[in-house]
Amino acid sequence: MKIAVLPGDGIGPEIVDEAVRVLEVLDLRFELEAAPVGGAAYEAAGHPLPESTLQLAQSADAILFGAVGDWKFDKLDRPLRPEQAILGLRKHLGLFANFRPAICYPQLTHASSLKPELVAGLDILIIRELTGDIYFGQPRGRRSAPDGHFPGAEEAYDTMRYSRPEVERIAHVAFQAARKRGGKLTSVDKANVLETFQFWKDIVTEVHAQYPDVKLDHLYVDNAAMQLVKAPKAFDVIVTGNMFGDILSDEAAMLTGSIGMLPSASLNAKNQGLYEPSHGSAPDIAGKGVANPLATILSAAMMLRFSLNQPEAAARIERGVDAVLAAGLRTADIWSEGTTKVGTRAMGDAVVAAI
Amino acid sequence: MKIAVLPGDGIGPEIVDEAVRVLEVLDLRFELEAAPVGGAAYEAAGHPLPESTLQLAQSADAILFGAVGDWKFDKLDRPLRPEQAILGLRKHLGLFANFRPAICYPQLTHASSLKPELVAGLDILIIRELTGDIYFGQPRGRRSAPDGHFPGAEEAYDTMRYSRPEVERIAHVAFQAARKRGGKLTSVDKANVLETFQFWKDIVTEVHAQYPDVKLDHLYVDNAAMQLVKAPKAFDVIVTGNMFGDILSDEAAMLTGSIGMLPSASLNAKNQGLYEPSHGSAPDIAGKGVANPLATILSAAMMLRFSLNQPEAAARIERGVDAVLAAGLRTADIWSEGTTKVGTRAMGDAVVAAI
Numbered sequence: 001m002k003i004a005v006l007p008g009d010g011i012g013p014e015i016v017d018e019a020v021r022v023l024e025v026l027d028l029r030f031e032l033e034a035a036p037v038g039g040a041a042y043e044a045a046g047h048p049l050p051e052s053t054l055q056l057a058q059s060a061d062a063i064l065f066g067a068v069g070d071w072k073f074d075k076l077d078r079p080l081r082p083e084q085a086i087l088g089l090r091k092h093l094g095l096f097a098n099f100r101p102a103i104c105y106p107q108l109t110h111a112s113s114l115k116p117e118l119v120a121g122l123d124i125l126i127i128r129e130l131t132g133d134i135y136f137g138q139p140r141g142r143r144s145a146p147d148g149h150f151p152g153a154e155e156a157y158d159t160m161r162y163s164r165p166e167v168e169r170i171a172h173v174a175f176q177a178a179r180k181r182g183g184k185l186t187s188v189d190k191a192n193v194l195e196t197f198q199f200w201k202d203i204v205t206e207v208h209a210q211y212p213d214v215k216l217d218h219l220y221v222d223n224a225a226m227q228l229v230k231a232p233k234a235f236d237v238i239v240t241g242n243m244f245g246d247i248l249s250d251e252a253a254m255l256t257g258s259i260g261m262l263p264s265a266s267l268n269a270k271n272q273g274l275y276e277p278s279h280g281s282a283p284d285i286a287g288k289g290v291a292n293p294l295a296t297i298l299s300a301a302m303m304l305r306f307s308l309n310q311p312e313a314a315a316r317i318e319r320g321v322d323a324v325l326a327a328g329l330r331t332a333d334i335w336s337e338g339t340t341k342v343g344t345r346a347m348g349d350a351v352v353a354a355i
Numbered sequence: 356m357k358i359a360v361l362p363g364d365g366i367g368p369e370i371v372d373e374a375v376r377v378l379e380v381l382d383l384r385f386e387l388e389a390a391p392v393g394g395a396a397y398e399a400a401g402h403p404l405p406e407s408t409l410q411l412a413q414s415a416d417a418i419l420f421g422a423v424g425d426w427k428f429d430k431l432d433r434p435l436r437p438e439q440a441i442l443g444l445r446k447h448l449g450l451f452a453n454f455r456p457a458i459c460y461p462q463l464t465h466a467s468s469l470k471p472e473l474v475a476g477l478d479i480l481i482i483r484e485l486t487g488d489i490y491f492g493q494p495r496g497r498r499s500a501p502d503g504h505f506p507g508a509e510e511a512y513d514t515m516r517y518s519r520p521e522v523e524r525i526a527h528v529a530f531q532a533a534r535k536r537g538g539k540l541t542s543v544d545k546a547n548v549l550e551t552f553q554f555w556k557d558i559v560t561e562v563h564a565q566y567p568d569v570k571l572d573h574l575y576v577d578n579a580a581m582q583l584v585k586a587p588k589a590f591d592v593i594v595t596g597n598m599f600g601d602i603l604s605d606e607a608a609m610l611t612g613s614i615g616m617l618p619s620a621s622l623n624a625k626n627q628g629l630y631e632p633s634h635g636s637a638p639d640i641a642g643k644g645v646a647n648p649l650a651t652i653l654s655a656a657m658m659l660r661f662s663l664n665q666p667e668a669a670a671r672i673e674r675g676v677d678a679v680l681a682a683g684l685r686t687a688d689i690w691s692e693g694t695t696k697v698g699t700r701a702m703g704d705a706v707v708a709a710i
């Protein structure tokens with residue numbers, strides 16, 4: 001088993017270091033190989049996703065990814081900016097199924113913006129399609145407006161699109177996930193306005209016939225954004241497209257108050273996966289040893305379960321994390337009165353010790 | 356002055372009735388003319404936006420709109436569904452500037468999902484571009500995929516687009532609004548992925564040169580969805596495109612806990628405007644006399660201020676609403692222990708009496 005380790009920018013290297021230490025203590029046989037990605041790769045090799053990094057990722061069973069992005073790269077042309085690395089990995093590896101759990105950790109209920117009774121015990125899974133939609137649709141660019149309100153004016157445009165097999169495969173992933181959980185799936189669309197999402201809704205409804213044990217409902221994206229605020233616990237599994245999923249998964253993550261704790265997985269049809277924390281590269285605290293490594297450590301656990309077929313090892317990590325939380329250890333982002341503040345390394349040490 | 360009154364479906368007629376009664380008590384000289392819209396128009400005339408309704412709207416100085424939509428029309432072909440009426444009015448009247456205040460009423464702070472300290476005193480203005488973006492972009496439809504992951508497969512697609520004058524005019528509206536308020540504008544885009552929104556961001560930045568007194572910042576839409584949950588009071592005015600604005604304005608409205616109270620305005624270049632509550636048609640409570648008419652009454656106040664140049668009359672309505680809230684009157688949606696529950700008509704009576 002080969003794991004590609006791509007630390008990236010900002011706090012990426014620090015948090016990935018701790019996840020690697022946790023993986024190593026498990027005494028499993030796998031090979032770890034690191035490579036630069038994002039802004040770090042641009043600085044080292046002139047491109048956010050160098051050919052050698054992409055090849056390593058393609059040859060690995062799984063990718064442990066830190067985070068990319070830093071303000072200092074804001075002025076670069078879009079194709080050279082750090083976030084192109086993550087888009088490129090998704091595209092080249094066909095990582096179409098993004099799993100974004102939104103869980104409220106019991107110890108962190110108070111950290112949510114929401115009233116405790118609305119989030120205590122919250123456990124939603126958002127499944128975001130990750131290789132289609134307006135993210136990769138062609139054509140796109142700038143041109144003279146062919147029609148519309150100001151024909152002839154300079155305009156920019158993008159193409160939103162989904163094909164039948166793309167919607168079918170993500171729908172199957174979502175129904176199967178819902179079946180293993182609470183048996184309820186909410187498909188989020190904008191069928192009242194968009195051709196693409198009327199098609200999406202029609203296909204999800206068709207695929208539902210194969211999963212009669214799962215309860216399916218449909219919400220418009222604007223309504224979903226509201227219902228997540230109003231009653232997040234009413235959801236079980238949510239499936240949606242790339243663009244709406246980007247927005248709703250971040251909204252949901254922030255609602256939990258546990259964003260420093262939330263892992264994510266992006267899988268392709270062969271179960272190869274990219275695993276990364278749901279939070280970003282936080283350049284403002286990079287290198288200070290204060291970042292929370294738990295989302296990355298939990299991403300490593302997801303990796304063991306989803307791509308490396310090591311569910312017992314995954315559970316050991318998760319129990320380790322539960323133990324350090326129960327012992328009252330907290331990084332600055334999740335610290336509160338009465339708990340013990342620790343840095344990145346000490347948190348990693350504690351998880352290693354707990355395992 | 357002519358006002359087109361379009362009550363629509365669900366609770367629309369009840370709440371618009373109360374707003375009309377409030378307008379009438381002001382003793383201003385205007386002509387009110389009603390017409391069917393949405394599902395009601397489909398039932399009466401076979402189309403959600405009959406030619407006669409559109410003509411009335413076009414000839415009026417302002418439109419007082421209730422709400423459209425009912426589950427019973429879900430099975431109709433998209434062009435005949437109730438919501439096409441609102442899309443058609445926006446398009447034909449060129450109502451490009453949508454004002455969506457997200458205000459937390461002091462009396463309703465407890466009704467928010469958020470902790471009171473995060474929403475008390477909240478007052479954001481979301482300005483959503485309303486006639487461009489993926490809502491109206493051509494081409495759109497179904498076809499055989501020309502390329503992508505599954506060439507030849509059946510696919511559906513839409514076109515996102517913004518032209519320079521479209522972005523410029525909404526940017527001017529937003530900077531001017533920010534100048535009259537807290538002097539801070541946040542432009543929300545997805546410039547890291549979309550050509551359309553890199554263009555948007557570039558143009559908003561250019562227009563900023565004409566408003567050096569306004570502080571401008573830029574947020575990606577996923578981050579904006581998070582920051583609204585985390586610290587909504589950090590915002591003053593938000594400007595964004597049609598699709599992102601649809602999602603964020605509803606998220607923000609729900610955050611306030613005051614959604615039954617929030618008016619909205621959609622204006623064109625001639626200051627003709629459509630005024631409607633931010634909430635929907637609520638078919639489940641239609642005809643029961645329990646709906647909250649205050650968002651519609653406050654929309655009538657916005658109409659007087661923005662399109663009919665009657666700021667004093669607008670303020671009278673707003674003071675009337677404040678007075679009934681201060682007196683403890685509440686419809687069911689905003690009722691809480693210690694306040695007096697009233698129905699739609701009694702709430703309208705109270706505002707009329709307070710004026």
Ligand SMILES: CC(C)[C@H](C(=O)O)[C@@H](O)C(=O)O
Binds near residue numbers: 086548
């Ligand atoms: C960095 C950006 C391109 C990316 C996205 O929009 O998908 C990020 O927001 C995410 O959700 O992983």
Ligand SMILES: CC(C)[C@H](C(=O)O)[C@@H](O)C(=O)O
Binds near residue numbers: 192193438441442601
């Ligand atoms: C009904 C629908 C077409 C509409 C929209 O998406 O604009 C609604 O959600 C709104 O925000 O007014």
